[in-house]
Amino acid sequence: MLCGSSALAQPPAGVVAYVGNTGIPGPAPVLIQNAKIYTLGSQGTLANGELLIMSGKIARVDINSLPMPGAKIIDAKGKPVTPGLMVSNSELGAIEIDLVGETNDSGPGQDLSAFDADGTDSPTLKETIASAAFDVSDAINPNSTLIAVARIRGVTRSLTAPAIGSGVFSGHAAVIDLGLGPNLVEKTRVGMVANLEPAGGPGAPSRPLIWAQFREMMDDAREYQAQRAAYHRPGGARDQRSSRIDLDALADVVEGREPLLVYVNRVSTIRQVLAYCRANKIKLVILGGSEAWMAASDLAAAHVPVVIDTELNLPNTFSDIGATLKNAARLDAAGVLVAFQPQSNGLAHYARTITQIAGNAVANGMKWDHALAAITRNPAEIWGLADSYGTLEPGKDADVVIWDGDPLEVTSAPTAVFIKGQQMPMTSRQTALRERYRDAAQQNPSAGYH
Amino acid sequence: MDISKLPAWGAAVIVVATLALAWWLIPGLHQGGDKQVADQFPADPFPSTYKPRPSQPTLIRGATVLTGTDKELANADVLMQGGKIAGVGVHLDAPSGAVVIDGKGKFVTPGIIDIHSHLGVYPSPSNEATQDGNEATKPVTAEVRAENSVWPQDPGFTRALAGGVTTMEILPGSANLIGGRSAVLKNVWATTTQAMKFPGAPYDLKMACGENPKRVYGQKGGPQTQMGDIAGYRAAFAKAQAYRNTWRKYWKTKAGDPPDRDLGLETLALVLDKQIPVQMHCYRADQMATMIDVAKEFGFRIAAFHHASEAYKVADLLRRNDVCAVMWADWWGFKMEAYDGIPEDIAMVDHAGACATIHSDDPIGIQRLNQEVALAMAAGRRMGYRITRAHAVAWMTRNPAKALGILKQTGTLENGKMADVVVWDGDPFSVYSHAQKVFVDGALLYDRDNPELSPRSDFELGQESNGHTGGAGQ
Helix, strand or coil, rough: CCCCCHHHCCCCCCEEECCCCCCCEEECCEEEEEEEHHHHHHHEEEEEEEEEEEECCEEEECCCCCCCCCCCECCCCCCCCEEEEEEEECCCCECCCCCCCCEECCCCCCEEEHHHHCCCCCCCCCCCCCCCEEEECCCCCCCCHHHHHHHHHHHEEEECCCCCCCCCEEEEEEEEECCCCCCCCCEEEEEEEECCCCCCCCCCCHHHHHHHHHHHHHHHHHHHHCCCCHHHCCCCCCCCCCCCHHHCCCHHHHHCCCCEEEEEEEEEHHHHHHHHHHHHHEEEEEEEEECCHHHHHHHHHCCCEECCCCCCCCCCCCCCCCCCCCCCHHHHHCCCEEEEECHHHHHHCCCCHHHHHHHHHHCCCCCCCCCCCCCCCCHHCCCCCCCCCCCCCCCCCCCEEEECCCCCCCCCCEEEEEECCEECCCHHHHHHHHHHHHHHHHHCCCCCCC | CCCHCHHHHHHHHHHHHHHHHHHHHHCCCCCCCCCCCCCEEECCCCCCCCCCCCCCCCCCCCCCCEECCCEEEEEEEEEEEEEEEEEECCCCCCCCEEEEEEEECEEEEEEEEEEEEECCCCCCCCCCHHHHCCCCCEEEECCCHHHHCCCCCHHHHHHHHHHCCEEEEECCCCCCCCCECCCCCCCCCCCCCCHHHHCCCCCCCCCCCCCCHHHHCCCCCCCHHHHHHHHHHHHHHHHHHHHHHHHHHHHHHHCCCCCCCCCCHHHHHHHCCCCCCCCEECHHHHHHHHHHHHHHHHHCCEEEEEEEHHHHHHHEEEEEEEEEHHHECCCCCHHHHHCCCCCCHHHHHHHCCCCCEEECCCCCCCCCCCCHHHHHHHHHHHHCCCCHHHHHHHHHHHHHHHHHCCCCCCCCCCCCECCCCEECCCCCCCCCCEEEEEEECEEEECCCCCCCCCCCCHHHHCCCCCCCCCCCCC
């Protein structure tokens, strides 16, 4: 990170600067007591435990109460405490309003017509430059009002991925935190998004043509890497059709360092890309994956994670005929590492629906703790954050949420949210609107039943 | 009967009565030979052929019952007989031959009503051939009817049934200022739309404020602005007034040939006659206030504002004008006019005494409107309102029934109403609960525990792969 980490940032108003045993000034330690702690780590679940946050990290998780002079004490009153939640395949930070083009940096060619069930026509922005080179971390706006809206519902991390454009590749995804900034970007080039599902409609490329374009670009990238110096020498070999900036963007992908995040639903294409990536030693993550459960054992054997919206159960296209509410449970039972994305019709605005997404997975057969893992520990593993995030274990970043009830229940909400040890204000543009109009909605004789 | 034995006045009465009966029974006698049209606009050309499915008397015993009338009854019974609600209370007797369902640990609610759906007109699968929801060829298309676009084989109907939805209003999309008539359907598997059509439900007219018509027509001759939108509605209704006057004059005088029929103006004239209420897509508070004025100017009735993201800003205005607000629990921000949507919208409108209603506008959301109500209820409680689940259930049952004008037939569990009933396997406001049994007019049409009662549309037949079975509960 270029800018100061939150551990060194100024404490929020009202928090007394603390100079602890280490002598390093920072926010006062926070001791959460009397909590039901879901660590998702080796300590399992503590029915009545306490958790100490110090210098931005989790310092201790214990069933015993140990005195911590100078610490701010929070009595959780037996309520659940979980790691901060992570949405995978979101557009958080890259978008403010879908249909206000200049606030929509979500992808190289946002299809603005797809937003509304009404299906009204809208212009489609076409890619004007190469799209593999699109890097969503260039778009992240820490002042986006969507960040706080998601944060006060317990979301502390996002795998922000480029929206699918009209080409095969859409660019690099990034991991962001949902803290107070100024820099939210935690990790760049976390994955390269590619779309292998046909868009449909007249003139749109067919499945085999998309596959050929995909292979050509991957081949070009490999060749280019092998002779990159020659390419840039005057008169050097330039046989590739793809542009230089795209080929550079794919370097880490073809060399097996950066995963390919492939949006694909039809199981035959899932199997096809699985075989390709195995043969070419490419790391693969499946996005979408409505028919992934049909290839569950193969995906598990190849250690390929799948990111899904658990509520999708309609044959939205002919690629989703096998869509089912049991997708998550079946993938999980087969040993596939599963992570969840927010409701598909609003990947950024509806980031807060991630608990509902997980709850519905449970309602349809997934174990409760596995569903919680799919929005904490699993994404930490998939996106390479397991050293610093995803469980409540000493040494990890203190992304911690205290809930007023079962975190996966639709009636529950956080009462406190910490990101990297910093306690977040429980306000957003939406709470400000609510308070402004609270009096306008003063109670009147009810429209109750007569 | 021998009339000779009756007094003279009695015989006279009988003779007159007989003549009167003949007058009414023999066609032509009472209609007047030269009268070709009734003194009103023509009746529905696509009449409902809906028939309640065969049902058995059914007693749900010992459940928690949310009646939709602000009551929660513990350990209570619900009796369905002859397709109607025949009893709600404690210790009801089971009629002989009745199916008895053990309601222990279960909840019973009225069937859910989604007042804003595009199932059938934007069905699954979604492709060029199936996009039948917007006649986006000109900004005013009052002549079209959603029922003529509905594809009854949309698998979405079956999924909605598994979510406890028993009645839906299918609306044209919002590309147009005036999009056309709605169709109110019962959620029964059928091969024709007429066979789904809710008997006696009034038509509604779909109209749309704001960005969508501007976006669609801004470069195609307009409207290009909000003021263009408003001028467009007013021009259309001004024409309809003239059209209605022309016909009234004809009906009065019968002079000359009848005027030419104009299907769009006919619909708008019925709106002016308050026979067809308006379901009005408006996000912003100021748009709603302006449309209330337009409705007053022309004397039509707006039943509800749909997608009313800012209803909480004008809740009192809505209450005073008896207009419902149809809202989402947490959709917001996808376009400029939805930027101020907040999760407390429904609770605040309700708190102010106005009619608050959930809706889906979405084939996924329609499957869990109970969860959406739970989200809205919880948001209201967190801001300090006391909202019981007995009250909140009305947001998905009674209030949409009111806004659709079908509250006399459905929407609450009261004797004599259609037995549109959902048995939940737990608190309907928990994410973990499911609609376990769904009754439409007393007939069990979905049973989570019985694959035979997990309907599948024609489209899904033979699409199974790898042993996948599909069906409503999929």
